[in-house]
Amino acid sequence: MSEIFGNFINGEWVDSSSGKTFKSVNPANIEEEIASYQVSTVSDVKAGIEAAKSSQTDWSAIPAPQRGTILIKAAELLEQRTEQIASEMTREEGKTIAEAKGEVGRSVNILRYFGGEGARFCGETIPSERAGVFSYTFRKPLGVVSLLTPWNFPIAIPVWKIAPALISGNSVVIKPASAAPICTIRVIEALNQAGLPKGVLNMVTGAGSVIGDELVSNPVIKAISFTGSCEVGQSIQQKTASKGVKTQLEMGGKNPTIVLKDADLDLATDIVINGAFFSTGQKCTATSRALIEKEIFNDFVALLVDKTKKLKVGNGLEQGVDVGPCVDENQMKTVLDYIEIGQKEGANIICGGQRLMDEGRDKGYFIQPTIFSGVSTDMRIAQEEIFGPVLAVLPVEGFEQAIALANQVKFGLSASIVTNQLNRTFDYINQIEAGLIIVNLPSAGVEYQLPFGGTKASSTGYREQGSVATDFYSELRTVYLKY
Ligand code: NAP
Secondary structure, eight states: OOEEOOEEETTEEEOOTTOOEEEEEETTEEEEEEEEEEOOOHHHHHHHHHHHHHHHHHHHHSOHHHHHHHHHHHHHHHHHTHHHHHHHHHHHHOOOHHHHHHHHHHHHHHHHHHHHHGGGOOOOBOOOSSTTEEEEEEEEEOSEEEEEOOSSSTTHHHHHHHHHHHHTTOEEEEEOOTTOOHHHHHHHHHHHHTTOOTTSEEEOOSOHHHHHHHHHHOTTEEEEEEESOHHHHHHHHHHHHTTTOEEEEEOOOOEEEEEOTTSOHHHHHHHHHHHHHGGGGOSTTOEEEEEEEHHHHHHHHHHHHHHHHTOOBSOTTSTTOOBOOOSSHHHHHHHHHHHHHHHHHTOEEEEOOSBOOTTTGGGSOOBOOEEEESOOTTSHHHHSOOOSSEEEEEEESSHHHHHHHHHSSSEESEEEEEOOOHHHHHHHHHHOOOSEEEESSOSSOOOTTSOBOOEETTBOSOOBSSTTHHHHHEEEEEEEEEO
16 A cells, blocks of 8 residues: 655645545556556635745745755755656656656756845845935735646656746645645645645645635736646636736647757757657657658668667666656557558658557557658648657758747647857747747756746746746835925
8 A cells, every 4th residue: 555645734744635546657557557646626726825825924024045955955955866866756757767857857956946046035226216216116026836747757846837936935835646645645744744834835635626626716916927738828827817826837749859950960969869768758848740851861760770679678777777657547648649640631640650569668658750751731730749759750941930830720839950150050040930949959958047938829928037037926016205
């Protein structure tokens, strides 16, 4: 029997009023249970929101640099548990242990960074045009904020929302994705142990389709930060727009990598493989389209397929594994459906395309890294987010067509280009429709101290991470003071 975790409300681990729990299993071996969590009800959510509301005024009265010391202490506590948390992440979400350790390390850095932001929670002094008037701005927290997070970065995304929310003086209610809640629990343990006052951070687990609406619509909630699918994000936006509730949505992507003919093919294929297949393609910034100048298309594809076939797919805890399983059965079915859709649309599989059931992989959700050629831009596999290890390769006539095709999707999260041509690089930087513009690196792989977010249907435009993250979680006030 696996450990049963409570909700975290008003500083206590408590059972849901439903009396029910649900369990998570290892996607590399579904016979292994990881943990059980509360099937929360609307009344549990209300209790979390009430606790957050009661604590918020006192929390915001603590000077921001002092709030920061709690985040910095939590970073230290989390860091001490890196091995344990990374192993739990791999067993619950499926990514490789190296990726999981990297993600814990990044979360530690995010906590430290926003701890430091406490001392920089600044406004500006701006000269008044009137004599004897001192004018300046300062930041106020919003109040109680709801955070809704996905499973694919099960520690980094909760942390990159919790940390700026707390440093800005807000109280929080968070609901992690049902497929992978354990890392959020470890973050809460660290912040609690670091001395976060009770009620400031609350967590409920359970189905977003059942309790999500309360987290979005409760009148106490002053802002909602959501990362997940476009479908759910848009439904949230419809609910919040009419009420004027501040809403941050980070959603899907259909990210291109453009490879120009001067590119080093070894580097370019490594970049595309890293972006397309690492983390099983389950990154919002994953590369799902490679746009290759026609002169190098055949050589590029031959090398790409050769290297892709050498990737080891398996349990992320095992040494040498490059690609873990899909997170759950639904996600695996979605990916297999898209592989079938691509074939029906007339595209050709030139690598992979199958579920892997041999060598003990029958108990997990493993899919071969898959490459399609013969893809046209109107196909669904070239337009829709698949969120799995599936890549489409398309030849292009030249730079102009590459940019046109890259931009010919509803999404605009990240993009990359491989080239040494300086003029083309700047043309790309100016013309590509993406929030994250990357050159000679994979489309996935970002750093915590730089702003993160997309354009078009990928995002509502508020940025996460970096110092601008607190813009969403705070409001500027302007002061005119005649002395
Ligand atoms: P999802 O199904 O949209 O779920 C995201 C979160 O919303 C989960 O906690 C989910 O709870 C909750 N939720 C579900 N229905 C809800 C509702 N009606 N109201 C309120 N909340 C609700 O997304 P996912 O499958 O977890 O994550 C994959 C998606 O996230 C992909 O599209 C990916 O591109 C996107 N993503 C984007 C970024 C970015 O920064 N742009 C980063 C990572 C991932 P349950 O788990 O209980 O359903």
